[in-house]
Amino acid sequence: MIIFVGRSNVGKSTLIYRLTGKKVKRGKKPGVTRKPIEIIWRNKRVIDMPGFGFMSGIPKHVQERIKTDIVRFIEEHAGEIEVAVLVIDGKSALEIIERWERRGEIPIDVEFFQFLQELNIPTVVAVNKLDKIKNVSLTINKLIEKFGLSGTWEDYKELFVPVSAKFGTNIEELRKVIDKKIREFQERRE
Numbered sequence: 602m603i604i605f606v607g608r609s610n611v612g613k614s615t616l617i618y619r620l621t622g623k624k625v626k627r628g629k630k631p632g633v634t635r636k637p638i639e640i641i642w643r644n645k646r647v648i649d650m651p652g653f654g655f656m657s658g659i660p661k662h663v664q665e666r667i668k669t670d671i672v673r674f675i676e677e678h679a680g681e682i683e684v685a686v687l688v689i690d691g692k693s694a695l696e697i698i699e700r701w702e703r704r705g706e707i708p709i710d711v712e713f714f715q716f717l718q719e720l721n722i723p724t725v726v727a728v729n730k731l732d733k734i735k736n737v738s739l740t741i742n743k744l745i746e747k748f749g750l751s752g753t754w755e756d757y758k759e760l761f762v763p764v765s766a767k768f769g770t771n772i773e774e775l776r777k778v779i780d781k782k783i784r785e786f787q788e789r790r791e
């Protein structure tokens with residue numbers, strides 16, 4: 602199983618389409634479609650999770666419920682998740698993370714990343730909307746620090762992969778990383 606998680610509007614569905622060629626049915630409205638959407642690709646279940654975090658027009662308690670549902674889904678399927686693709690919007694992620702930090706809260710992207718690590722789920726962070734990022738290595742280096750890791754992008758080439766789902770940039774690299782993590786997962790299981 603491959604899962605795609607991330608805030609609303611970061612480009613999860615667009616990225617799934619780029620990677621798999623399969624159009625993911627879109628939830629009509631964020632927060633209304635709370636169930637993970639599933640497609641089958643190469644005989645695998647690919648799950649497009651509802652977006653988490655702030656969504657304009659969605660009451661806070663509904664946002665919280667969506668988050669709880671995603672966490673529960675991941676916990677229930679932890680053993681079968683071959684790779685989790687955490688999609689972030691490379692243009693706005695840092696700004697949003699810093700806003701949460703100023704409020705004394707743990708940024709939700711960071712929280713999810715650490716949650717996936719704790720469950721030992723192989724993870725790739727797809728830094729999407731590359732077409733809108735001015736300085737890619739600076740952005741990724743800062744993200745690495747925010748995610749609680751030490752080192753630079755050089756040390757995490759298989760963890761942080763910049764892509765543009767919209768324009769199809771660097772999708773091959775992301776696919777390679779995903780395939781590698783899946784292979785490693787299967788080798789561990791044998």
Ligand SMILES: Nc1nc2c(ncn2[C@@H]2O[C@H](COP(=O)(O)OP(=O)(O)OP(=O)(O)O)[C@@H](O)[C@H]2O)c(=O)[nH]1
Pocket residue numbers: 607608609610611612613614615616628631651652653729730731732733764765766767768
């Ligand atoms: N500039 C740019 N826009 C993108 C990129 N990827 C996606 N988008 C746009 O971002 C918007 C949201 O894309 P979706 O794929 O629907 O995002 P999502 O994460 O599935 O959103 P939810 O289903 O609401 O959680 C759309 O308008 C896309 O065209 C990208 O790489 N660059």
Ligand SMILES: [Mg+2]
Pocket residue numbers: 613614615627628649
């Ligand atoms: Mg979507």
